[in-house]
Amino acid sequence: MTDTPSHEIAASTRRKPTIVDRLKANIPQKLIAFVCAFLLAIVVTSDRNMTMNFAQIPVMLNIPEGYVSVDDESTTTVDITISGRTSTLRGMTRDDLGMMTITPPARSGNIQITLQPSMLSLPAGVDIDKFQPEFLDVNLEPLETRTVAITTDHAFTGELLPGYRLGEVKIDPAEVKIMGPKSVVSTTGQLYIEPIDLTGKASTFVINRWVILNRNGLKTDSESVKVTVNIVSESKQHLILGVPIVPINLSQAHAFKPATIDLTLIGDEASLAKVDNSNLFILFDAAQDAKSPHARILDRNELTVPNLPDGVAVDYSKFPSVLFTMGGVKDVQTPKPAIDTANNKNEE
Numbered sequence: 001m002t003d004t005p006s007h008e009i010a011a012s013t014r015r016k017p018t019i020v021d022r023l024k025a026n027i028p029q030k031l032i033a034f035v036c037a038f039l040l041a042i043v044v045t046s047d048r049n050m051t052m053n054f055a056q057i058p059v060m061l062n063i064p065e066g067y068v069s070v071d072d073e074s075t076t077t078v079d080i081t082i083s084g085r086t087s088t089l090r091g092m093t094r095d096d097l098g099m100m101t102i103t104p105p106a107r108s109g110n111i112q113i114t115l116q117p118s119m120l121s122l123p124a125g126v127d128i129d130k131f132q133p134e135f136l137d138v139n140l141e142p143l144e145t146r147t148v149a150i151t152t153d154h155a156f157t158g159e160l161l162p163g164y165r166l167g168e169v170k171i172d173p174a175e176v177k178i179m180g181p182k183s184v185v186s187t188t189g190q191l192y193i194e195p196i197d198l199t200g201k202a203s204t205f206v207i208n209r210w211v212i213l214n215r216n217g218l219k220t221d222s223e224s225v226k227v228t229v230n231i232v233s234e235s236k237q238h239l240i241l242g243v244p245i246v247p248i249n250l251s252q253a254h255a256f257k258p259a260t261i262d263l264t265l266i267g268d269e270a271s272l273a274k275v276d277n278s279n280l281f282i283l284f285d286a287a288q289d290a291k292s293p294h295a296r297i298l299d300r301n302e303l304t305v306p307n308l309p310d311g312v313a314v315d316y317s318k319f320p321s322v323l324f325t326m327g328g329v330k331d332v333q334t335p336k337p338a339i340d341t342a343n344n345k346n347e348e
Helices: 008-013 018-026 027-046
Strands: 049-061 068-070 075-085 100-102 108-116 127-132 137-150 164-172 174-181 192-193 207-211 224-233 236-248 254-255 260-267 284-287 294-296 310-312 321-324 345-347
Touching: 068 174
Parallel strands: 049 100, 137 192, 236 284
Antiparallel strands: 049 075, 068 137, 075 127, 108 137, 137 174, 164 224, 192 207, 207 224, 236 260, 236 345, 254 321, 260 310, 294 321
C-alpha cells in the first residue's frame, strides 16, 4: 500500500468556501467601497443640467474699413440663456462669457445678422440655448470725408452795453474736416458753434467754443474753435449831477452819505437825447435791513436807476461809496433835484 503525502491529505480535507463565507470576508473594505459608491451616486445625481440667464452681454461690431454705421453704434447688447452641468455653471458670471464680436459684410444697406453660439467664447461644457434678440440689424454706408465752414449764425445771445455794436467776428479754424456716412456728410454744408453771451460786453474778447455735431454719425478733426469777437464803440457819455437816492420798504428815519450821486450815462447820441432828467432817481430797496438802528456801506448792486430809455446804461463803476444810516438820525435833509448837465458830454 502506497502512502499519501500529508499535504495532499490536508488539501483534500479542506472545505470549499460558500457564498456566505465570501460575503463575510473583507467586511471593512466592502463598507468603504459601498460608502464611496453611495457618495458618488449622490454627486452624479445632483450634478444635473441647468440653465442660466444673462442680460446685456456686450456685442462689438467691427465695421469694415471704408464703411460706417449710419446709427453710429459700434457696440450693443443682447440677452442670452446658457445651459450646462450644475458643477460647471455654479459661480459663473457675465465676465466669464466675455464679449461677442461681429464683423458685418462690407456692403451698403441694412444687414440682418443672425446670432450664433460661435460668436461668443464659451467655457467647456456650456451651450447657448437662446439669444434675445435673435438678430441684429446693421445699417452701413460708405465713409465720406469733406471740409465745411464754421458759422456763428444764431450763436450770439444777450445784449451789448448801450453804445456798442458787434463788429467783425473771426473763427480759427474757419473750416473743419468732417467724416461720417455719405448721406449725412454730402448734405452738411456748414457747422454751428455753441452760444456766445454778449451781455454787458463793451470790448473785444476771444473765446473758445465747441463745434456742434447735430447729426448722427458725424465726426470732426477739430472739436473746438477760437472765436475773436470785435466790439465796436459808438458810445458817448452824459453826466448828470445830483441825482437823489430814493429808498423803498423803509419807514424809519434814515440818511445817505452822500445824499445824491453824479450819474454817468452811456449810450449812442440818439438814445441819450431821450433821457428825461426830471424823472431820474437812484432806487434802493431797504427790505433786507433790520429795524434796529445801524449803519453800513451799500453794495453797488443794491443801487439801480430805473426809467432809462432803451440804448442807455449807467456806468456803475463811477459810483461813490454810499453810507446808509438808519434810526436815530435827526434832521434828515431832502435831496436836491438833479442838475441837468446835458452839455457836458465826453466821447470815449
